[in-house]
Amino acid sequence: MSKIAICGGQKLNGEIMVQGSKNAALPILAATVLSDEECVLFNCPDLEDVRAALKIIDWLGGDTEYSKHTATISGGNIHRYKIPEELMNSMRSSVLFLGPMLAKLKRAEISYPGGCSIGLRPIDLHIKAFRQLGVTVEEIGGRIYCSAEKIKPCKVNLLFPSVGATENIMLLCALSDGETQILNAAREPEIVDLQNFLNSMGAKISGAGSETIHIIGVEKLQKVQYNIMSDRIFATTVLCAVACCGGDVILRNINPNHIELMLSMLAGAGCNIITGENYVRIRCSKRLLGLGKVMTSPYPGFPTDAQALFMSALSGAEGTTVFVENIFESRYKHVPELIKMGADIIVDGRLAAVTGCNYLQGATVEAQDLRGGAALVIAGLSAIGDTVIGGIRHIDRGYEHIEETFKGLGANIRRI
Numbered sequence: 001m002s003k004i005a006i007c008g009g010q011k012l013n014g015e016i017m018v019q020g021s022k023n024a025a026l027p028i029l030a031a032t033v034l035s036d037e038e039c040v041l042f043n044c045p046d047l048e049d050v051r052a053a054l055k056i057i058d059w060l061g062g063d064t065e066y067s068k069h070t071a072t073i074s075g076g077n078i079h080r081y082k083i084p085e086e087l088m089n090s091m092r093s094s095v096l097f098l099g100p101m102l103a104k105l106k107r108a109e110i111s112y113p114g115g116c117s118i119g120l121r122p123i124d125l126h127i128k129a130f131r132q133l134g135v136t137v138e139e140i141g142g143r144i145y146c147s148a149e150k151i152k153p154c155k156v157n158l159l160f161p162s163v164g165a166t167e168n169i170m171l172l173c174a175l176s177d178g179e180t181q182i183l184n185a186a187r188e189p190e191i192v193d194l195q196n197f198l199n200s201m202g203a204k205i206s207g208a209g210s211e212t213i214h215i216i217g218v219e220k221l222q223k224v225q226y227n228i229m230s231d232r233i234f235a236t237t238v239l240c241a242v243a244c245c246g247g248d249v250i251l252r253n254i255n256p257n258h259i260e261l262m263l264s265m266l267a268g269a270g271c272n273i274i275t276g277e278n279y280v281r282i283r284c285s286k287r288l289l290g291l292g293k294v295m296t297s298p299y300p301g302f303p304t305d306a307q308a309l310f311m312s313a314l315s316g317a318e319g320t321t322v323f324v325e326n327i328f329e330s331r332y333k334h335v336p337e338l339i340k341m342g343a344d345i346i347v348d349g350r351l352a353a354v355t356g357c358n359y360l361q362g363a364t365v366e367a368q369d370l371r372g373g374a375a376l377v378i379a380g381l382s383a384i385g386d387t388v389i390g391g392i393r394h395i396d397r398g399y400e401h402i403e404e405t406f407k408g409l410g411a412n413i414r415r416i
């Protein structure tokens, strides 16, 4: 099993292109199932999760090709409505095929999805909404059986603005007869990207990015060529690494509005940030300052996916930062590993208090989940001495050759 080896302490300098967004690509890949015609997706990241989504589409009967960040999918032959357990287990987003399969084939059978173990991650909000929309859902022996001769469009009020549930409802109702409203919808930029993709196929969806999404169902969706948005969490990962290692880096292919809050927090911690159309420049030469209190919340709040990244960056800051993780209940699995590297962190339930230490020390650590794993890379880059990170299959789910990204910026990092 390969690992990542880092000899820390180098400043990061240079330019990088931000990769396509994983969290936008996955629902968009599921959406391609809705059309009988060819969909071409550009800026589609080369990731384990993308390959898992393409495997599901192949299994359902679609034709897929992937080369040089371009995925080409033809859904004309989609006929299977059952996704086997091993494909469901490959990632959490496999659940996003439920909506498109139901819309297209009138039935769907899946097991509970896999993915990072960062909390309970139930799908009750998806199921409740589907039932409201006229879908019969039965849960028997770990399998979920769904059928709907006809979707019954209505107002669906989400108890919590779940990203996945919002996307699944959009995917179910894009092809329907009537008007659906999602109230208390998730507002993440990836939801807007899904809306833009569906609309370029001929769907009639508006309101994404606000709390209310309107979907006027259409009969058919056509072929499309689409450029997937860039990955705001990848960009945040690089920004956090530069913040604590020091250096001067330009990130291209990124919409600064998508990471506005993170940029202002990094500026508050002492980094110099310049933004322009489609780029961000970060310069940092001083020890960072602790940020007081950082609470994760749905967009436009501070993203749970950036919590571990900021915690690593602030482990060596002057002063204290208290993180409050409000989205997932088990999202501090990186903390014991950071403590091995000398970090001073105390966890109490959803709180993690980080008191900046003078420096992190290289160590042998294990990634337990995707963003926690990326946080260990950040820690290793800024630490004194050698760090070896195991469990990097988690990191590969969301980052295209993370070691190449940082090597290109001058880090001493390699896959062994």
Ligand code: UD1
Pocket (backbone or CB within 6 Å): 022, 023, 024, 026, 092, 093, 119, 120, 121, 122, 123, 124, 125, 126, 127, 160, 161, 162, 163, 164, 165, 186, 190, 303, 304, 305, 327, 328, 329
């Ligand atoms: C998506 C992102 C993930 C990010 C998360 C929150 C993708 C592929 N993944 O995950 O990177 O961390 O949003 O921004 O886009 N919940 C329920 N019942 C449900 C659905 C969710 O209780 O039916 C809970 C979850 O357990 C969690 C919270 O709601 O505590 C947020 O989940 P959700 O927004 O659905 O996240 P995902 O779509 O899984």
